[in-house]
Amino acid sequence: MLAIQKVRPAFVATSIITGEDRSPRVVLEANRAHDTARTARLERVVFRNDLSPQEALDAVCDREGEMDIVSEVSPADAARVERSEHARLIAIDANRLIVGLFNRRPDHDAPLTDARMREALNLAVDRHRMAAEGLGGHATPLAGMTPAWCNGVFPGAEARRRDAARAAELAAAAGWSPGRPLRLATPAALEGLARMAAADIEDALGLRVEVIAVPPSDEGVGARRLVEKKLPLGWDVLLHPWFDLSSDMPPAFVHREFFGHDGAFRAGPEDEEFDRRFAELARTTDPDEARRQAEDVDRYCFEQSLALFLVAPQALYAVNRHVDFKAYRATFELADTEVSAEHWSRREA
């Protein structure tokens, strides 16, 4: 569905994927005429959509000849893959992040327009424990919106350590209404992490936290409300996963989307200071100057605690032991994937 954000001064809209119409199998054949070093090593790639995630994981872990690469392996399944005699676990620090959006709408009754409250929540949660225990070590705590390996992370960026006492001081100064619970919404898939954050916040700030797990069937409706910015939102904080298409210019695909005047996930009024900095960056064609300005944007978001900065989860793949798969931070491509002579497809040939 198309979520229309604005029509003036320019039309801005985002497509929300509410369902996928996949063919049971999508077969890619090597282009033997490709003329660069990236010519395919594999003769054929078959994307299979006729299995459940569990069936696919079983097939790659327990047998050979049915499944060679399973993406999006849950950290909860990582140990099983590592124990498998047929598969290996490939992990990469990917350009992905999980953060919390703050509801900063003018008509919202929680004091999240106050930077002290946003910083309090950032100091209340233990993102290091979340990465280590919630995601089994397959994640990196975030300082701000830019993973440490990307260009544009501001110099000196360090993920905040939990400081419950300072968090309580800041929350008291911001003035959260006594007895009002904090409503923390999350896609159902991230409910475990949301409950870790909720427990930290309750412990540090003495607030009751209501976790609202949104089932996949309702995510499209919630996303459209968020993107179109016309109907009220039913949450104070929303856990939100996102990604980046490259490691070079995170503000373009990440920061702007969360905080920019045309950002799909902006959950508050337009931020003139952010927009001024981003507009300057968007006009800059010198790569070194652009990088400096990207760092400036990243630092601004950190200092203003514009989001609940949590973790950058790894991308995990279960890969057949005879497949040499090279993971990418920002994509899933197979041009340089190879199979050894012991692979089932070559033995059968």
Added chain:
Amino acid sequence: MSSVATERAMPEAGPPVPVGTVHVFDPNPLNWLFVTWNTMEEPVRTDHEGHTVLALAEAAEWRADGGFAVTVRRGARFQDGEPCTAHSIKQNFDEVQKWAAPHPPGTYLNFHPDATCTVEDEQTCVFRFPEPDGLIMAKFRGFHIAGSSFWHTHGFGYKKTGSGEGHW
């Protein structure tokens, strides 16, 4: 000045011979994009670290007059053998510009509505924008280049939905 590395040339030993089949299960909701990136080229792509490198372009640089010149990799061809030239870039640019919101992730990837693309020669085309676009290389990552037969048959959503909105 080009700001990114160039695509590696084919090794002197010649191209590797593709062998083997792999079966893949990819539940990522961006699978449509990954299949596109595995089957089409863009002026740029990203390397393993996520950094931008030239792909279908062998050069991309700002000129003193404010134009952004793209030089298409010499000898590039589509899967059906059609040469990929500066005319191909312009054809795909013109298709993109028809739509208000062609990219599922949002209009940020759009080129400015008043941007133009002019073919200088078989390998070179020049983009012109109302104001400098410092994010152009990032946008090029989502600028999929298809052969003319693609536009005459499927298009991005043309055959299935009658529109390119939300389908790039």
